[in-house]
Amino acid sequence: AWFGKSAAAFQHFGMVVLRAVENRVAFARSANTGISGFIDPQGRILHATPLFTEAVVTGRIPVGRVRTFYSQQGDVFAYGCVIITALLLFAGYVTRWPVARGTRL
Incomplete structure (x- = not known):
């Protein structure tokens, strides 16, 4: 092999x-x-x-x-995680949390 x-x-x-x-x-x-x-x-x-x-x-x-959850539903959980992550990133971008003066990222 x-x-x-x-x-x-x-x-x-x-x-x-x-x-x-x-x-x-x-x-x-x-x-x-x-x-x-x-x-x-x-x-x-x-x-x-x-x-x-x-x-x-x-x-x-x-x-x-x-039948397990995954064998019944497939990648529904993974897609849900991707959607939630995208929404959180979008919310963070839109609100732009204020940064204290003099603080560098």
């Missing part, structure tokens, strides 16, 4: 664990030279293979799905 024997394989597998928790879904990850394994919706690693190891793994993962 492009990352060789570095921390990248562990980072990639860690991102799958994060996504499992974030979306409350189980994952079965397969990598040709990295870490393959099963992760449950709570982020628990049910099985993982070592790096650069050929393996055939079977397992069971839950398939039920609980």
Whole structure:
């Protein structure tokens, strides 16, 4: 793999664990030279293979799905934060808070 024997394989597998928790879904990850394994919706690693190891793994993962706020609403929260920030910046620009004499920014 492009990352060789570095921390990248562990980072990639860690991102799958994060996504499992974030979306409350189980994952079965397969990598040709990295870490393959099963992760449950709570982020628990049910099985993982070592790096650069050929393996055939079977397992069971839950398939039920609980919809999270993000999976239902998408980027609504992020857009809301951008809008609020823009409004606050605009309000600060319009009101131009007075600066004491002799004070430099």
